[in-house]
Amino acid sequence: xxxxxxxxxxxxxxxxxxxxxxxxxxxxxxxxxxxxxxxxxxxxxxxxxxxxxxxxxxxxxxxxxxxxxxxxxxxxxxxxxxxxxxxxxxxxxxxxxxxxxxxxxxxxxxxxxxxxxxxxxxxxxxxxxxxxxxxxxxxxxxxxxxxxxxxxxxxxxxxxxxxxxxxxxxxxxxxxxxxxxxxxxxxxxxxxxxxxxxxxxxxxxxxxxxxxxxxxxxxxxxxxxxxxxxxxxxxxxxxxxxxxxxxxxxxxxxxxxxxxxxxxxxxxxxxxxxxxxxxxxxxxxxxxxxxxxxxxxxxxxxxxxxxxxxxxxxxxxxxxxxxxxxxxxxxxxxxxxxxxxxxxxxxxxxxxxxxxxxxxxxxxxxxxxxxxxxxxxxxxxxxxxxxxxxxxxxxxxxxxxxxxxxxxxxxxxxxxxxxxxxxxxxxxxxxxxxxxxxxxxxxxxxxxxxxxxxxxxxxxxxxxxxxxxxxxxxxxxxxxxxxxxxxxxxxxxxxxxxxxxxxxxxxxxxxxxxxxxxxxxxxxxxxxxxxxxxxxxxxxxxxxxxxxxxxxxxxxxxxxxxxxxxxxxxxxxxxxxxxxxxxxxxxxxxxxxxxxxxxxxxxxxxxxxxx
Numbered sequence: 001x002x003x004x005x006x007x008x009x010x011x012x013x014x015x016x017x018x019x020x021x022x023x024x025x026x027x028x029x030x031x032x033x034x035x036x037x038x039x040x041x042x043x044x045x046x047x048x049x050x051x052x053x054x055x056x057x058x059x060x061x062x063x064x065x066x067x068x069x070x071x072x073x074x075x076x077x078x079x080x081x082x083x084x085x086x087x088x089x090x091x092x093x094x095x096x097x098x099x100x101x102x103x104x105x106x107x108x109x110x111x112x113x114x115x116x117x118x119x120x121x122x123x124x125x126x127x128x129x130x131x132x133x134x135x136x137x138x139x140x141x142x143x144x145x146x147x148x149x150x151x152x153x154x155x156x157x158x159x160x161x162x163x164x165x166x167x168x169x170x171x172x173x174x175x176x177x178x179x180x181x182x183x184x185x186x187x188x189x190x191x192x193x194x195x196x197x198x199x200x201x202x203x204x205x206x207x208x209x210x211x212x213x214x215x216x217x218x219x220x221x222x223x224x225x226x227x228x229x230x231x232x233x234x235x236x237x238x239x240x241x242x243x244x245x246x247x248x249x250x251x252x253x254x255x256x257x258x259x260x261x262x263x264x265x266x267x268x269x270x271x272x273x274x275x276x277x278x279x280x281x282x283x284x285x286x287x288x289x290x291x292x293x294x295x296x297x298x299x300x301x302x303x304x305x306x307x308x309x310x311x312x313x314x315x316x317x318x319x320x321x322x323x324x325x326x327x328x329x330x331x332x333x334x335x336x337x338x339x340x341x342x343x344x345x346x347x348x349x350x351x352x353x354x355x356x357x358x359x360x361x362x363x364x365x366x367x368x369x370x371x372x373x374x375x376x377x378x379x380x381x382x383x384x385x386x387x388x389x390x391x392x393x394x395x396x397x398x399x400x401x402x403x404x405x406x407x408x409x410x411x412x413x414x415x416x417x418x419x420x421x422x423x424x425x426x427x428x429x430x431x432x433x434x435x436x437x438x439x440x441x442x443x444x445x446x447x448x449x450x451x452x453x454x455x456x457x458x459x460x461x462x463x464x465x466x467x468x469x470x471x472x473x474x475x476x477x478x479x480x481x482x483x484x485x486x487x488x489x490x491x492x493x494x495x496x497x498x499x500x501x502x503x504x505x506x507x508x509x510x511x512x513x514x515x516x517x518x519x520x521x522x523x524x525x526x527x528x529x530x531x532x533x534x535x536x537x538x539x540x541x542x543x544x545x546x547x548x549x550x551x552x553x554x555x556x557x558x559x560x561x562x563x564x565x566x567x568x569x570x571x572x573x574x575x576x577x578x579x580x581x582x583x584x585x586x587x588x589x590x591x592x593x594x595x596x597x598x599x600x601x602x603x604x605x606x607x608x609x610x611x
Contacts, residue, residue: 003047003334004028006573007558010066010075011234011250012103014092015241018250019103020044020577023064023559025056025077025088032150032185033101035240035247036267036316038125040152045253045339046330051123053183055088055105057081058117058170068560072211073233074204075560084112086173093203095210102184104200109173116173120154120183121166126327126341133165140167155182219285222594227554230561231583232284235277238580244292245316246274249565249576253327255336256523256566256575263336265343266565266576268322270313271297272397273580275356279363280584283591287368294364294375297357301378308381310357312350313343322346348395349404354382355413355420359479362420365427376430383421384433387440390414396463397472398508405463408452409472415444416479445481453488459495460488462509469495470509471529474536478588484539493536504549505556505567506530524566524574527553531585538593543600546593553586 009020009028017037020029028043028050042050056062062079069076074091089106107116124131124144132143140160142152157179160169173179180200214236215229222228238247252265278290299318300310311320324344332339361379365371371379390411393404418441425432454461462470473492477484500507505525530553537546556571557563563582565575 004044006254006333006564006577007562009044009558009562009577010068010077010090010560011237011562011578012073012075012090012092013237013250014094014101015237015239016101017092018237019090019092020250021066021075021077021090023066023077025054025079027053027090027103027105029251030103031267034242034316035238035250036265039127040122040124040150042123042127042330044251045333046127049123049127049330051121051127052119053103053105053121054119055107055116055181057086058115059083066559068230068233069208070212071215071229071233072208073237074207074211078110079114081114084114085110086114086116089204091204091207094207097203097206100184100186102182104203105181105183106200106204107173107179107181109175109177111175113172113174115170117168117170118156118158118160118181119166119168122152124150127329128327131165133162133167135160135162151186153184153186155180155184157181217285220283220591222591223597224550224554224590224594227557227561228284228587228590231586232281232286234562234578234583235281235580236286236289238277238578239289239292240316243317244294244296245269245314245318246277246289246293246580247316248273248313248581249579251576252341253330253336253339254333254564254574254576257336258334258568258574259336260522261336261338262523263332263338263340264576265322265324265341266579268313268315268343268346269296271310271353272312272350272356275353275360277580277584279356279360280587282360282363282367284587290360290364290368294361298372298375298378301375308378308383308385310353310382311346312348312353313346320346344401345395345399348399349392350396350399351386351390351392351394351410352397352413354386355416355479358383358417358420358424362424365424370428371424371430376424379421379424380430380432383417383437386414386417387436390440390444405466407463407472408448408460408470409475411444411448411452412473412476412479412481415441415448415481418444419480448481449488457495458488458491460492468509469499471496471500471506471526471532472508474529474532477539478532478535484536485541490540493540496533500529501533502569504530504534504552505569506533524568526566527556527563527579527582528565528585531582531589535585535589535592538589538596541596543593543596546589547597550589550593 004022008023012019017031021027030041031037031039041052043052057079062081065078077088079086087108122142129144134141140154158171160167248270249266253263256262278293281289322342324342326338330339393406394410396407397409418437452460460473462468506529508526534546534549562578564573564577565579
């Protein structure tokens with residue numbers, strides 16, 4: 001089997017779903033109509049049976065380049081050869097131009113006579129459903145069986161042949177010659193958005209303007225702005241315009257160890273990930289996405305059978321059942337099996353989720369608009385539940401499957417939930433049992449220092465009775481639980497540095513020593529933990545090292561500035577891609593480091609002036 005590396009992909013999307021386009025012009029991953037719908041292209045997970053839509057050089061040997069149009073999610077793939085140069089511009093129409101879910105592929109000749117090959121081979125329902133193919137003038141229809149089946153329509157300006165239900169053709173373009181290919185999902189009575197003259201050109205102009213207008217709303221103007229805006233654009237692509245939900249990542253089934261079993265489905269909305277993503281967007285000056293996410297949260301509260309209780313995660317449309325199954329007919333990325341869809345963790349207890357949610361609400365309440373009465377009633381019930389349950393064991397942020405533990409991170413985020421709820425209640429004079437909350441918050445603070453501090457190791461440990469450190473502890477100063485220069489914290493930071501850090505890359509914890517996750521094999525370093533570590537170095541005042549590590553992390557970004565969940569020791573990507581957690585971690589580290597460097601430079605200039 002032949003696979004592209006995970007880092008060889010760019011992402012496009014229409015705020016309902018996303019597609020991944022490889023550096024050689026192959027659309028290798030697309031779910032329709034939503035992020036967590038079945039795939040129509042999944043070559044990323046099975047080279048032979050996944051399906052793809054390739055537009056690339058007809059001959060081998062071309063050099064490949066890929067970039068985004070500045071401040072957009074419009075992707076340009078270039079093919080450079082001695083005979084000529086060709087380009088493919090990929091995007092999905094958004095906003096008022098999104099009549100249907102469509103991928104627009106604008107193919108252009110740049111120099112010489114460049115010959116392209118097109119092959120469109122959909123494989124519906126994760127490759128489980130057969131399709132028939134029919135051809136009309138200027139269009140080809142791919143039909144799936146059944147009343148609920150999906151139909152795709154490919155608008156093609158060139159003649160094509162159908163081979164075993166797939167479309168295959170070659171064509172040649174000279175300088176400045178352009179052809180538009182549009183693949184859209186349709187219903188039997190749908191209009192044809194691409195039927196009108198120059199529709200694709202108008203959709204392209206609109207998409208470029210849409211993304212640049214959105215990016216221009218960012219208030220951040222500091223160092224590494226291009227990297228921060230690229231991360232924000234990636235986060236935006238993971239937001240659902242229809243529902244307000246935020247996906248944790250674009251993909252499913254990509255392994256945390258090639259050939260291993262740690263292959264999860266991340267296309268859903270975790271309360272934790274979604275809340276921190278929305279908070280990062282608030283920090284950058286974006287308000288519509290956090291507002292929509294909080295509305296989605298309110299809907300989940302309304303549907304809950306227990307006041308104040310939420311699952312840790314839901315489907316994009318809010319459905320609570322995410323039963324985990326496997327797809328044995330798919331070989332998996334680089335033969336990494338099983339390929340899973342659904343996620344069994346949705347039934348876990350993770351005490352921390354109310355901390356991340358209240359962190360978002362407090363920030364939104366302070367910087368954007370006051371919390372609504374209805375949401376406050378739900379949150380108050382959640383905080384009361386935290387007061388009653390914070391001593392419980394849970395499966396933790398890493399969603400271990402080897403049994404619950406009393407995790408430090410769970411205690412920390414329960415403290416955050418109480419702390420942020422108290423801030424909101426006092427700021428807005430909202431009704432709340434503040435004395436009881438205050439006492440519980442202080443009890444948690446005291447227990448963390450008394451029960452999770454190992455005086456022999458001089459470090460806060462992963463869970464009660466553990467002897468290992470955990471990168472999740474890096475959130476202690478970031479959440480404001482303790483001072484970033486507190487002696488106990490600095491000793492813990494040294495322990496994390498010593499035991500979990502390799503050349504700026506950070507493991508979440510040593511799986512052989514920490515909490516049992518119920519799985520075999522190892523995993524890579526976690527990119528978000530690397531950015532958390534940089535953030536902590538910044539707050540501790542080690543700015544030179546923080547800046548050096550931050551620049552090193554940029555060298556691990558792919559050619560488009562995107563990151564997966566993890567990396568191996570050679571910098572190869574592992575896990576689902578792109579990962580929201582990684583990009584929001586980058587944003588937080590960049591903002592903190594930029595502010596600290598600016599403050600240091602101002603102090604230096606001030607001393608120079610005095611001299």
